[in-house]
Each structure stands twice: as C-alpha cells, then as structure tokens.
Amino acid sequence: MSAPTLSLPAPAKLNLFLHITGRRADGYHTLQTLFQFLDHGDTLHFNARPDGQITLQPELPGVPAEANLIVRAARLLQQASGTSQGADIQLDKRLPMGGGIGGGSSDAATTLVGLNHLWRTGLSLEQLAELGLSLGADVPVFVxxxxxxxxxxxxxxxxxxxxxPWYLVVVPPCQVSTAEIFSDQRLTRDSPAITLAAFREHGGRNDCLPVVAARYPEIRNTLILLNKYCEAKMTGTGSCLFGAFPNEREADKVRARLPATLQTFVAQGCNVSPLHAQLNKAAY
Ligand SMILES: C[C@](O)(CO)[C@H](O)COP(=O)(O)OP(=O)(O)OC[C@H]1O[C@@H](n2ccc(N)nc2=O)[C@H](O)[C@@H]1O
Ligand SMILES: Nc1ncnc2c1ncn2[C@@H]1O[C@H](COP(=O)(O)OP(=O)(O)OP(=O)(O)O)[C@@H](O)[C@H]1O
Incomplete structure (x- = not known):
C-alpha cells in the first residue's frame, strides 16, 4: 500500500503597508511592512518517493519545473539535510501570479515545511526560514x-x-514584476523608519503604489473604482488591491457591485497561517 498523501495549504499574504527605508549595497531594498495571511490560497499534495527524484504536476504556464519555487525549495532541502528521499508534488494553483500576494513564496514555504515533515529531516523553522530566504524575501514569513x-x-x-478583518481582494488584469518596480528611478527609497505603535495610530502607505500606478493604467483605474467603496490599498508591488471589512457580508456586498469581468475574492485575515493551523491540529 502506498503512503498517504500529505495535503497542505499555501496561503496568500497581504502587506498592510510598505515603506521603503533604504537600499543595500547588493541592490536589495530595506523596508518596513506588516504581513498578514489570508484564509485563501494554493494547495500542495506531497508523496514521498525513495529514489530522490522531485516531480511537479502540473507545470505552470511560462515557468519550467526546474524554475518553479516548489522544485527549487525541495532541492534546497535535499541538499541541506542530505536526505536521499524525493517527492511527487501536485499543485492546485488558485493564487494569481505576479499579484503581490506571495503565491510563489508561499508555495516554496509550504514545500520546505511539508517535506521537512514528510521526510523527517528535522530542521527547525528557523533553519527552514533561512533556507527560504535564499529563494525570496517573502519566504521566511510563510515558513x-x-x-x-x-x-x-x-x-x-x-x-x-x-x-x-475580512478582505475583498481585487486582481487587476495585469501581472507586475517585483524587480521592475524596485528598479524604477521614481521609487521613493528614503521613508523614515516608524514604530508599530506609530503605524497603529497613524497608518502607513505603500511606497510602491505611485510607481505601479504610473506604469499600469489597469491598476490605476481599478484603484479609482475600489476607492469608491472602501479605502483601497495595494499589497507588495501589486498588482492586487484590497479593502478591509468588519465581516464577510460587507465584503461580499462590495464585491457584488464590482464589474463581473474583474477577478475578485473575499477572504479573512489570519494571524496564524492556515499552513501552521493545519499542522498544529495534526499535532506536528
Ligand atoms: C515587495 C514584497 O513582496 C514585500 O513583501 C517583497 O519584498 C518582495 O519579495 P519577493 O517577491 O520574495 O522578492 P524576491 O524574489 O526576493 O526579489 C525579486 C526582486 O525584487 C527586488 N527586491 C526584492 C525585495 C527587496 N526587499 N528589495 C528588492 O530590491 C530585487 O531586485 C529582486 O531581484
Ligand atoms: N510556484 C510558483 N507559483 C507562482 N509563481 C512562481 C512559482 N514558482 C516560480 N514562480 C515565478 O515567480 C513569479 C512571481 O510569482 P508570485 O506569485 O510569487 O508573485 P507575487 O505574488 O507578486 O510575489 P511577491 O508578493 O512575493 O512579490 C512568477 O511570475 C513566476 O515566474
């Protein structure tokens, strides 16, 4: 009998604000942000295999398997742990790519945490987060x-x-490359550092928004539309926009008023990632 499949969520994240405070010598930007998870995302299914091979189904359009963050994360864990095991991985993709909601990063984190569990490789979350950082700046928070x-x-x-709160997330009809926004000359890179207390009192901005809105008319227009119903914000470097609501019904009401041609979803914000909520339930 084959071993049971391990199925785990890879949730989306929102950046509730995003200030860019500087730029390091290696070109990466220092920032301040607040991450919250959403109860909405991809699902990954893992089956261990003894021969060390990693397979992924289905392939994502435009992303060869070897470039997929899932396969890269699995290989990284193989190297770091020295395991001889492999895995067949199936991806149910729900999150839009290039949406600023961290789909690829979350898939990578779920792969690191899930395979560490399945292979019994025994790395700590701290070690997995450090491995994940080499795949992308957003991976550690998901780990x-x-x-x-x-x-x-x-x-x-x-x-x-x-x-x-409940969030209405709107996916404008375009993908944004994170690297392209961070390399734009017009980006504000000198926001003064603030404290969490100051954010709670005065709120914050997304420093990437002016550049994204200037480059993408679709996002600018969607922002104007959503602002008619709520305080619209952008997550990460876009493209997704969101508004917060006290309950699901209020979020659904606004969703129903938006054009049916716009891709949207409603999900609750979570302080504990659905990935960890599920693993804790299974007494991981
Ligand atoms: C904008 C955020 O989503 C906020 O959560 C993240 O900072 C981006 O994280 P990510 O998508 O995991 O980004 P990465 O894959 O690490 O980086 C993509 C590219 O964006 C630029 N980049 C990214 C993060 C950062 N703090 N400074 C940067 O300048 C770099 O050119 C990098 O080559
Ligand atoms: N498993 C994956 N899922 C999605 N994208 C992937 C994956 N593996 C590699 N990629 C590549 O990463 C790019 C960014 O995808 P992702 O969905 O993480 O964007 P994002 O939500 O804007 O990320 P972030 O918020 O971390 O900047 C994709 O365009 C794709 O080329």
Missing part, C-alpha cells in the same frame, strides 16, 4: 507562520497580533 512586523528585506520578523 514562520505568524502575522509579523518585518524589517530588513522582510526577513527580520516580529510576530504581532492584529485584528482579523
């Missing part, structure tokens, strides 16, 4: 699994407890 105040390039994480 750690708690809403967080982030500094550095997003890897210096302080867990925080936030309200857990």
């Amino acid at each position: 750690r699994g708690h809403a967080a105040w982030a500094e550095g390039v997003g890897e210096q994480l302080t867990p925080v407890t936030l309200d857990e």
Whole structure:
C-alpha cells in the first residue's frame, strides 16, 4: 500500500503597508511592512518517493519545473539535510501570479515545511526560514507562520497580533514584476523608519503604489473604482488591491457591485497561517 498523501495549504499574504527605508549595497531594498495571511490560497499534495527524484504536476504556464519555487525549495532541502528521499508534488494553483500576494513564496514555504515533515529531516523553522530566504524575501514569513512586523528585506520578523478583518481582494488584469518596480528611478527609497505603535495610530502607505500606478493604467483605474467603496490599498508591488471589512457580508456586498469581468475574492485575515493551523491540529 502506498503512503498517504500529505495535503497542505499555501496561503496568500497581504502587506498592510510598505515603506521603503533604504537600499543595500547588493541592490536589495530595506523596508518596513506588516504581513498578514489570508484564509485563501494554493494547495500542495506531497508523496514521498525513495529514489530522490522531485516531480511537479502540473507545470505552470511560462515557468519550467526546474524554475518553479516548489522544485527549487525541495532541492534546497535535499541538499541541506542530505536526505536521499524525493517527492511527487501536485499543485492546485488558485493564487494569481505576479499579484503581490506571495503565491510563489508561499508555495516554496509550504514545500520546505511539508517535506521537512514528510521526510523527517528535522530542521527547525528557523533553519527552514533561512533556507527560504535564499529563494525570496517573502519566504521566511510563510515558513514562520505568524502575522509579523518585518524589517530588513522582510526577513527580520516580529510576530504581532492584529485584528482579523475580512478582505475583498481585487486582481487587476495585469501581472507586475517585483524587480521592475524596485528598479524604477521614481521609487521613493528614503521613508523614515516608524514604530508599530506609530503605524497603529497613524497608518502607513505603500511606497510602491505611485510607481505601479504610473506604469499600469489597469491598476490605476481599478484603484479609482475600489476607492469608491472602501479605502483601497495595494499589497507588495501589486498588482492586487484590497479593502478591509468588519465581516464577510460587507465584503461580499462590495464585491457584488464590482464589474463581473474583474477577478475578485473575499477572504479573512489570519494571524496564524492556515499552513501552521493545519499542522498544529495534526499535532506536528
Ligand atoms: C515587495 C514584497 O513582496 C514585500 O513583501 C517583497 O519584498 C518582495 O519579495 P519577493 O517577491 O520574495 O522578492 P524576491 O524574489 O526576493 O526579489 C525579486 C526582486 O525584487 C527586488 N527586491 C526584492 C525585495 C527587496 N526587499 N528589495 C528588492 O530590491 C530585487 O531586485 C529582486 O531581484
Ligand atoms: N510556484 C510558483 N507559483 C507562482 N509563481 C512562481 C512559482 N514558482 C516560480 N514562480 C515565478 O515567480 C513569479 C512571481 O510569482 P508570485 O506569485 O510569487 O508573485 P507575487 O505574488 O507578486 O510575489 P511577491 O508578493 O512575493 O512579490 C512568477 O511570475 C513566476 O515566474
């Protein structure tokens, strides 16, 4: 009999604000942001195999398997742990790519945490987060699994407890490349550092928004539309926009008023990642 499949969520994240405070010598930007997870995302299914091979189904359009962050994360864990095991991985993709909601990073984190569990390779979350950082700046928060105040390039994480509102997320009809926004001359890179207390009192901005809105008329127009119903914000470097609501019904009401041609979803904010909530339930 074959071993049971391990199925785990790879949730989306939102950046509730995003200030860019500087630029390091290696070109990466230092920032301050607040990460919260959404109860909505991809699902990954893992089956261990003894021969060390890693397979992924289905392939994502435009992303060869070897470039997929899932395969790269699996190989990284093989190297770091020295295991001889492999895995067949199936991906149910729901999150839009290039949406600023961290789909690829979350897939990578779920692969690191899931295979570490399945292979019994025994790395700590701290070690997995460090491995994950080499795949992308957003991977560590998904590995750690708690809403967080982030500094550095997003890897210096302080867990925080936030309200857990319902969010309406709107996916404008375009993908944004993170690298392209960070390399734009017009980007503000000198926001003064603030404290969490100051954010709670005065709120914050997304420093990438002016550049994204200037480059993408689709996002500018979607922002104007969503602002008619709520305070519209952008996550990460876009493209996704979001508004917060006290309950699901209020979020659904606004969703129903938006054009049916716009891709949208409603999900609750979570301080504990659905990945970790599920593993904790299974007494990981
Ligand atoms: C904008 C955020 O989503 C906020 O959470 C993240 O900082 C981006 O994280 P990510 O998508 O995991 O980004 P990475 O894959 O690490 O980087 C993509 C590219 O964006 C630029 N980049 C990214 C993060 C950062 N703090 N400074 C940068 O300048 C770099 O040119 C990098 O080559
Ligand atoms: N498993 C994966 N899922 C999605 N994208 C992937 C994956 N593996 C590699 N990629 C590549 O990463 C790019 C960014 O995808 P992703 O969905 O993480 O964007 P994003 O939500 O804007 O990320 P972030 O918020 O971390 O900047 C894709 O365009 C794709 O080329």
